[in-house]
Amino acid sequence: SFSCEDALDESPETFFSEEQIYSTEQGVESVINGLYQSMADPGYHGSSMHGLIMPISGKFFSNQGASEDATSLNCSPVNTWITRLWPQMYTTVNIANGIILNLENTDVALENRETALAQAYFIRAVTYFDLVRWFGEVPLRLEPSTNETLHVARAPKSEVYAQIISDFEKAAATLPDFGEYLEGRPVKYAANAYLAKVYMQMAGEDNGNPAFWQNAKNEALKVIGRYSLNATYAEIFDLSNENSEESIFELQYGQNGALRNSDVIRFYTPRNSVFTPDNTVTFGRIRPNKETFDQHVNQYPEDPRIEGTFVFGSYEQNNGSERTIYPERTSGNDGYAVIRKYFDPNFNGTTTNRNFIKFRYADLLLMLAEIENELNGPANAYQYVNEVLARARTTEEGEVTEPQDFAGMDQDEFRTRILRERQYELLAEGHIWFDTRRRGYQYFLDEVVTPHNTHPTFDENTDFVYPVSVKNMLLPIPSNEISGNQAITPADQNPGY
Amino acid sequence: TITDENDTPLLGASVLENGTTNGVVTDFDGNFTINVGRMPAYLTVSYLGYTSIEVKVESTTTPVSIVLEENAEQLAQVVVIGYGEVNRRDVTGAITTIDPKRDNVAVNPNIEGILQGRAAGVQITNNGTEPGAPSSVSIRGINSLTGNTQPLYVIDGVIVDSATEDTFDPLSGGSSYLAPQGGITGINPQDIESIQVLKDASATAIYGSRGANGVIIITTKRGKAGETKYSFSSTVQIGRLTNNIDVLDTAGYVQYQNEVRANQDFDPKFFVYPDGTYAEFQMDEAFMLANSETIPRLTPVDWSDDTYRTAITTNNRISIYGGGEKNKFYFAGGHLKNEGIVPRAFAKRTDFTMNLDNTLSRKLELTTKIGASYLENSASKGTDNLGGTNNNLVRQIISGAPFENFDENNDGLDFTEVIDGPQAWIEDYDDLSNELRLLGALTLDYKISEVFKYRARIGTDFRNKERSIWYGTNIFRGRQANGEAGISTLERFRYNIDNTLMFKKKFNKNHKLDGTVGTTWDQSTIKRTANQASDFPNQDLRADGISFGQVQQVPFFDKQQESIVSFLGRLNYTLYNKYLFTATYRADGSSKFARGERFGHFPAVAFAWKLNKEKFLRKSESLSDLKVRVGWGLTGNQSIPNYRTLTPYGPTQTPYSDDENNPLTAIIPTNLANPDLTWETTSQYNAGIDFGFLNDRFTGTIDVYHKEITDLLLNVEIGPSTGFENYFANQGDLTNKGIEFAINADIIDNDNFTWNVFGNLSVNRNEIGNLGIPPATFGNATYSAFLGRQVSGGNFFKTPANIFIEGEAPALFYGFATDGIISSEEELANAPSFRGNPAQLGDVAIIDQNGDGDITDSDLTIIGDPNPDFTYGFGSQASYKGVSLSFFFNGVEGNDIANGNLLREGYADNNGNNIRTEAYENAYRADNPNGTFPRVGYDLADETGFTDRIVEDGSFLRLSNITLGYQLPLGDNSPLDSAYFSVSGQNLWLITDYSGFDPEVNSFSFDPGRVGIDWNSFPNTKRFSFALNLTF
Known part of the structure; x- marks a missing residue:
């Protein structure tokens, strides 16, 4: 019989209800896909990670006018990118929380329940790990937000880290092994690899606890031998070699749809160059700083990774002419080299198939070398870094002489060299902001601010003068969080902002 | 007797x-x-x-x-109120009646134009001057801080509630913004018999949940018994650009750009040959002169002259009406073509309407209404919030370097700085739409007895709209994607079924009772699609060739339904024909709220006293009408999007991919549910006096009101750590209080000579009540407040402009206060730094509110108020024999406008955009220390965001219409019944201090978070019209 109340109940016809999504295995897989896509979204890894984090690391330059504040290491809380990055990261957290809440409390028998939950823990932990390193104390939300939980204060870092560890441990226990689930998704050792990274961070930062070096080693050792390095450095970024045996965690992109799914191609590929098809437009906006390029060349002039990482001197344009760039030129946007890792000959101006490798095995080997050196000195640490260096020397044409193996160092020298080694191996892969901050403020000043402001070509009238300020150890809490979250006031802003 | x-x-x-x-x-x-x-x-x-x-x-x-x-059939004497009608003299609420005059409808294609300035308390703001741009209508102030603040329209009993409804932006993937279109369509002003504006709660409460913003009831013309009449009207209107912005000509621009370069110790950008031709500078002067033969010259251009044209509007319409005692008819049809002053901008409308009255039997009457209109629109690119907002034709005209085919006009390094040039935007951008709108109503009146009448009514409103967007490769955005096309559609069907029982009974000569009880059911189903494609090898078909794009977006399909069920009743009791009591009640249940919060109850009462019927006044010779009215009532608002009490799971914009790059359907929660949502409620008190003298030759009305809106439906900005950036909630209170005056005087009224004057004035004060937000620091003060929306997504004006503070008027401007230019060494010595950067001579002197020597966000303060002090309109009409002259002025006083365009035009900064002449010529220089504009090369306009330098007084007085008409004397044996010609001018005279195109501007229509802002508005026109009206 007709009832007013029934007739007025809303039921969206072109959207799913929460019950529909969590009652079938396919529904659960779709929301897991949504979780990864949220992480791959332009707001997080697709664009902000590059447009903001690269330049503000202090190792890159960007000519983007709208984000000049971040590029000059004076990031404003209203920065274009930061007001997209933080929301997208928490969107990811909220989706993960929804999956966890629904699947932990379901009576519906779903075969993929455990795998889905494990992925939700893993993604939540990865996201909080990025959050806590970029922003310091952050709101720790572990259930889907409701109108009752709009305002949440920043949680102490120790609480956030405890949750990250707990989530990664659950993921390590329940994520599938190789071949048990979809290609291109993290397996259980990815969670161990991340645990190693988490402990390494907690051990090495200012006021860190050195006891964690041992935890880091224990976790890293669980990963040793589970993955292997690609044969050559160049093939890591070969589009036909995605999801390789070196990849620990890789975000998948495809040319699906007419909306930009990522900005990496436009950000790194120089304009009118032969690296993309003729009719596409790219900006070549994010460039390695002069000192960043010089550091690598000065260390290993013959390192094949230089060729694999940079385009320098000149590049060929669409019209056949050569355009000279750093180190041949030193002024303007052409006064910088180009990062070679994100070209796409099939770019259509909108979408790309190029995946983003968030974590790869060479990183883990370098981590273990650093951890072992901190615990016991270099003796037993050489093997890990030298595995990476040996691969670096391998080219399709055969073995070259540089970079030579690490040998005969004391603990301090090893530490200095291994940290810089991460830059040579992993530049522009999203690690350098963390690597330049996680060994403390003084390290940051010595490694980023001083080399930049004292570079031979530095001109304080045209180049950004990097400020000596503790604020650059963290990003500012974005203004939209402070204005919308009543539990965070302007007084709670990170130091220096 | x-x-x-x-x-x-x-x-x-x-x-x-x-x-x-x-x-x-x-x-x-x-x-x-x-x-x-x-x-x-x-x-x-x-x-x-x-x-x-x-x-x-x-x-x-x-x-x-x-x-x-x-x-009762003499409509002019009867006021149509909700679900019934009442004799004009028995009205107890605040209702303004407007009977459109033919001079007015001839030159106004939209209803909003008919209303503008005519009714006290009704403010119309044009959201654009392009053809097809909508207007926003507010009755007695802003009644809501988010959501719909537009009144409810009821056309012959059909609920037409679509002012803010439009297709999706098909290219929503970027941060693009398509200006809303439409407004109230589906009704032609020439068919309107009468418009009633219901303002106070005692009048609007019968519309319950949708009455809070006021109700506009439109009654269309109907047939009259008698000979069939034919009426033909034709209007031609010629529009020319008015009040253009003065920017540098080519010579001035070259000088400016070279000065910028010189200040930086760079070579000049341009070289001026002795013969006055221009070239881009290379090497040195000797080289330029030596190679004079071979160096290509740049062609100067005035983009404004090159682009704007004379706009011609034609409007032809015929109506046929007549009938017998039992069956009456009114047919009308016509065509309107309204051109813009920009090439390819137009709005066309073809419509017909049919009103039938059939007496089926002694007791049964059927009235039928059918109206159809077809609209076509071609818009140029208006307000846009992408990047530096160069995706906008007016920005191209003003800021483009004044050279034809100049490389830098389409080859910027940073995409936010690209100026493609106006020609590219005219040739290679489309924003085309077409819409079919059908309105229909069937009303069956059954006279049960002398006391009771039953009325059943079905009203339907159907819209089918398609909007297509094309960016060709001459435009930077199109070039990035090798052509980009988007098509979105909207199909909406709404119907209302009303069942009402009306009664009317006199008990003896002293007591009269009448009223209405009934139920209504109102449902709307809306379907929207969006398609997007890019990478077009063949581009000739533009957006119509969307199928040929090599990159296709998954089509988006959305279907939503909303329903309201209502019970309503009204009782009028008249005692001694002197004391009038009205009580109304409506209960509404809305699908937008969850069970338990769903039903709202909206009672109202009113009392009127016809003082002139009292013995002590009856003797007055001159007083013909004196009535006092008081009323109170509750009304509601439920205008929020659907499904806000739920968390629907929808698709991500882009699917995720598997390891082979194939798509994987990805689904995520789309909003933060608020199951506690409920009605926004307005409690309104009204008191008024109606008076008339000398047999109502002089009449007037004064109303005072006090409205308190509680449980405001707000799209609340929440911390994004929730996973969402906003959600809908009931939060905060708002009050509106005001006074309205209207007078009308037939100073002379005889057979040969008539002279009438009329005017109205409204004062409204708006104040935000309890917001439910803990006090926080905003600039140099602590308030309970929230900020509006960020104006632009790009380099300029990327801050919110408005602040909503408890206890203050809403939407105040919030930015930096300034005090001229730092023009002496002494001022420089005392000048604060800006975010750590020391000031220079010629910088804008920003006031250091907290005195700490540095300008930061702590120095932000209140710098303006977009709310007017009062609005008014007045006019006069005189006729002598067949000649008539009428004019009408309207004005707004005391509001501020944030002219965001000045951030681009008012600073001689370092980029290649053209600027206002005064900003360059009157810039501070060592040899011009009294310059009122900052030095050439001052580059902080984007960093400072919003300062009071761009806040301007928006007061104006406009001669909106003046008409000279001639009624041809016709002999008795003339085949014509009436022949009337008129010439008129619209917007011929405007008094304002506002330096933008037009002070009547609101770039973000229907967006309560961005108020009083001029952001790339279009210029207005001066129009001359010739109209002809024949009846035979």
């Missing part, structure tokens, strides 16, 4: 001896004495609102008692 059916004496009824000019009017007791020529005498007795009758008088001494019957 002449009385009405209630035995109430009728004052001022006219009594005329047939066949003579001998006539008298009745006195206060309805008595009259007439000397007649012969007996028996035949007298015609007539009175406004009553059926005239003819009486035969045979005795000279016997008093004659004549009873006149009220004539």
